[in-house]
Amino acid sequence: MATRNAPxxxxxxxxxxxxxxxxxLTKVLIVGHFQWGESLAxxxxxxxxxxxxxxxxxxxxxxxxxxxxxxxxxxxxxxxLFMVWMLRNHPQQKLFCLAISLILGxxxxxxxxxxxxxxxxxxxxxxxxxLEPLFHGGHFPAFNVADSAISxxxxxxxxxxxxxxxQSKRKTH
Numbered sequence: 001m002a003t004r005n006a007p008x009x010x011x012x013x014x015x016x017x018x019x020x021x022x023x024x025l026t027k028v029l030i031v032g033h034f035q036w037g038e039s040l041a042x043x044x045x046x047x048x049x050x051x052x053x054x055x056x057x058x059x060x061x062x063x064x065x066x067x068x069x070x071x072x073x074x075x076x077x078x079x080x081l082f083m084v085w086m087l088r089n090h091p092q093q094k095l096f097c098l099a100i101s102l103i104l105g106x107x108x109x110x111x112x113x114x115x116x117x118x119x120x121x122x123x124x125x126x127x128x129x130x131l132e133p134l135f136h137g138g139h140f141p142a143f144n145v146a147d148s149a150i151s152x153x154x155x156x157x158x159x160x161x162x163x164x165x166x167q168s169k170r171k172t173h
Contacts, residue, residue, distance in 0.1 A: 007091050007092065007094060007097065008091055009087055009088050009091050011091075012087045012091060012097045012098075012100070012101045013084070013087065013101070015098070015101040015102070015105065016101045016102075016104040016105035016108070017105065018105065019101070019102060019104075019105025019106055019109065019145070019146070019149045020105045020108050020109050020112075020146075022145050023105065023106065023109035023110075023144060023145040023146040023149070024109060024112065026123065026144065026145050027109075027113065027121040027123070027144060027145075030048070030050050030121060030123040031050070031117075031121060034048070034049070034050035034123075035050065036050055036051070036052060037049075037050065037051070038050055039125065045126060045127055045128055046124070046125065046126055046127075047125040047127070048123055048124070048125070049122075049123055049124075049125045049142055050121065050123060051121075051122045051123070051125075051142045052117070052119040052120070052121060052122070053119055053120045053122055053142075054118070054119040054120075072110075072111070072114055073111055073114050073115060076107045076108070076110060076111035076114070077111060079107055080104055080107055080108050080111070083100050083103060083104040083107070084104070086100050087100055087101065087104070093160075095156060095159065095160040095163065096157065096160045098153075098156055099153045099154070099156035099157035099160055100153065100157070101153070102149040102150070102152055102153030102156065103149070103150050103153035103154065103157075105146070105149050106145070106146035106147065106148070106149035106150035106153065107146070107150065109144075109145065109146035109149075110144075110146045110147070110150075113146075120144065120146075121144060122141075122142035122143050122144050122147070123142060123144055124142060124143050124144060124148075125139055125140075125142045126139070126140045127139040127140065128140075
């Protein structure tokens with residue numbers, strides 16, 4: 001089904017692997033150079049920190065009794081297998097596969113953290129005064145490369161779907 005110039009599963013998995021390697025490399029550097037809770041101001045709105053998140057996004061379920069670690073490992077692993085299947089079956093859909101590749105690399109990075117550390121290592125701490133009504137001290141919850149890739153992938157997936165809907169409306173008119 002793939003045309004001569006269509007991207008392949010290998011390309012999309014390579015992109016996911018790149019995200020995974022960047023994610024794990026940054027986390028190894030943070031774990032190697034920072035103690036838990038330690039912070040280094042880089043600018044007046046950005047700090048490098050070492051924090052641990054045993055929950056999901058925005059620390060969802062972080063205070064659970066420990067079962068969430070295995071739940072998120074299982075969920076992330078199942079999602080990763082599904083995403084590989086999606087990439088395998090739709091390699092010619094470039095924007096869609098870009099989104100899935102970013103999400104896949106990020107999801108696997110956070111699953112590996114849960115396996116190796118028992119929690120996800122976060123380190124990017126952005127803070128602005130205008131965030132104070134929403135977040136303590138104006139600090140957006142710390143995140144990592146995997147979280148960034150997942151977020152960018154999700155936005156890209158929405159853009160792809162909006163573009164796809166627009167294209168289908170053009171074809172029907």
